[in-house]
Amino acid sequence: MSWRKLAIVQLVQKVFKKEDKRGLGQKEEETLIEKEAASVSEDNKQSASGQALLKSEQKKSDKEQENKTETIENISKTKTEKKPKKVKTVQKKESKPKIKTDKKEGSKKPQKENKTPSKKELKLKLYHDDIKKHLGSVDDDFLEIIVKNLGPSIYRKDAESVACGDPKELERVKNNFLVKKLQMPKDDKEALDKAVNEVCEKLKGVRTKYRATFYYMLAKNLKKESMLS
16 A cells, blocks of 8 residues: 555544544634644655655665676676686607618719829820821720830830830830731831831921820731730
């Protein structure tokens, strides 16, 4: 029941009480009515202020309840929403495959070529240029065969050249080269002398007649290259 209805009920009750009071005078009745009306208004005021106070207290309690629920919800969220722990991933280092090196002959590194020419190569070049100067062309393969047959004599200065003015030197050429190497008949002195004289005539005026050049020309003139190879 609202405070307005309560006030009306109280007023009606008091009116009925007033009618029952027949022995009172008119002035007493008026004063009684005024007092009753004042008490009703006072009651109404008190009830109105009480209602307002109740409403304000209700609002406060509602707000406090809301705040409590919010804090509880926040606490529950923080507990449930925990950050996941970071899992450290360890990366294994890739092991490089070991390369086996074969120690066989084929796996050896090629040695650097020696740029410095050997003594033999220098001699071959010297004889090549000398023969080319006299004949115009050189058979290098056959020249190497001549040098091989001469052996270490090419490295001795006194044995490296031939002296056409020395009869003993010419006899050594006939016996050691024409007879032994080219297999010409020892008794055919005319053929031996002719072969040697032709080469000496060809090299006439040349100060140094290299033995390799001299033997090369003898074999070529007699067409006996096959005897040495």
